[in-house]
Amino acid sequence: MYCAACGVAVPQDLNYCNHCGARVGGGMIDGSIKQNNQALESLIWAIVGVFICGLGGLIGLIAVMKHYGLNEGLVIASALTVFAFMLVIESIFIGVLLKKSGLSEAREKKRTKQKQTKELEGSTPPALPEHLTSVTENTTRSFEPVFRERSK
Numbered sequence: 001m002y003c004a005a006c007g008v009a010v011p012q013d014l015n016y017c018n019h020c021g022a023r024v025g026g027g028m029i030d031g032s033i034k035q036n037n038q039a040l041e042s043l044i045w046a047i048v049g050v051f052i053c054g055l056g057g058l059i060g061l062i063a064v065m066k067h068y069g070l071n072e073g074l075v076i077a078s079a080l081t082v083f084a085f086m087l088v089i090e091s092i093f094i095g096v097l098l099k100k101s102g103l104s105e106a107r108e109k110k111r112t113k114q115k116q117t118k119e120l121e122g123s124t125p126p127a128l129p130e131h132l133t134s135v136t137e138n139t140t141r142s143f144e145p146v147f148r149e150r151s152k
Contacts, residue, residue, distance in 0.1 A: 054086035
């Protein structure tokens with residue numbers, strides 16, 4: 001993993017860069033993913049709860065209307081109206097669920113784009129470090145005798 005601020009390689013378990021001190025997004029991403037998963041789970045429970053309570057209420061409404069001896073057509077029309085209303089609420093919850101789950105994927109893509117390093121793409125590290133010349137090599141070369149041909 002690389003620091004987004006300075007481009008230095010940072011170990012996975014660190015939250016801050018050792019070189020520049022910038023926050024590396026590991027801890028923040030985990031927290032937002034947990035929060036997003038909790039929101040998705042609560043939406044799923046809301047969908048299930050509305051469906052179960054809606055069906056129970058619909059059955060109870062039909063039973064009460066039949067008990068009072070209302071017209072069969074009125075009972076069916078009322079039941080279809082309540083069922084349509086329940087389907088509208090379910091579709092809203094499902095739309096929110098799909099939007100949130102789609103946004104989480106888009107956010108992850110956006111985060112990876114924002115975390116680009118300042119390195120050039122396609123660069124490969126050299127196999128061995130370059131040889132550094134020592135100070136003694138430069139001084140000993142300067143003291144080597146220089147042979148000149150004498151002009152005759």
